[in-house]
Amino acid sequence: MSELLRELLKIFTDSTGISQDVQAYANVGGAVLIGLGIVLCVFGFRSYRALFSGLCVVTIAYIYCTWLASMMSWREAVTAIAVMGTVVAFFAYRWYRVGGLGVCFALGACLGWLICPSIVVAIICGVIAAVGQWLFPVIVIILTTSAVGGCLLVDTLKLDGFMYLVAVVGVMAVAVVIQLIINRNQKLFTRTCPEVFNALLEKKRNR
Numbered sequence: 001m002s003e004l005l006r007e008l009l010k011i012f013t014d015s016t017g018i019s020q021d022v023q024a025y026a027n028v029g030g031a032v033l034i035g036l037g038i039v040l041c042v043f044g045f046r047s048y049r050a051l052f053s054g055l056c057v058v059t060i061a062y063i064y065c066t067w068l069a070s071m072m073s074w075r076e077a078v079t080a081i082a083v084m085g086t087v088v089a090f091f092a093y094r095w096y097r098v099g100g101l102g103v104c105f106a107l108g109a110c111l112g113w114l115i116c117p118s119i120v121v122a123i124i125c126g127v128i129a130a131v132g133q134w135l136f137p138v139i140v141i142i143l144t145t146s147a148v149g150g151c152l153l154v155d156t157l158k159l160d161g162f163m164y165l166v167a168v169v170g171v172m173a174v175a176v177v178i179q180l181i182i183n184r185n186q187k188l189f190t191r192t193c194p195e196v197f198n199a200l201l202e203k204k205r206n207r
Helices: 002-016 019-025 025-066 074-095 096-115 121-133 137-154 161-182 195-206
Strands: none
Touching: 002 025, 002 096, 002 137, 025 074, 025 096, 025 137, 025 161, 074 096, 096 121, 096 137, 121 137, 137 161
16 A cells, blocks of 8 residues: 555656656654554544545646646746645535545545556445445545555564455454444434445344
């Protein structure tokens, strides 16, 4: 997972022309990834809207620097990115439903790429995660953030194969429990699962 994020960051920095500036802080990259892993494992649900806002800003910067760079000067591009990025980030933070779908799609795609480095597999896993989030918004956000955060933390142990999988599952399980406890009184989503599931649960309770 760490290598995948580094590759994505390299693509972004090369496209936006800030690779040299970012390389100056390469020595703290590992600490940043560990910090991101901890945030995702412990505060994944509470921070997913901020994560979605950041993804929107990065996407806007990438589009401006790759597709529209020839149409405007660097100063104009920076101004446009700052203005558009701020506006989009503001609304992205408020669109918690869309944010959940976007974050789960992105994290699901990353997990799919780890399973099989194929764009098709990544997209399929992303779609599955997004659909799951639509049906079970709270639990799927917690599961996907815990899974990616667990991968980032376990990457520091330099494990391979079966031991890597066991470690990721273990960290993920602990992270899920922590997040469920922290967010047991969340009020962002009034419906945590489809009504049909609530009806089935209610019937079982009444038996």
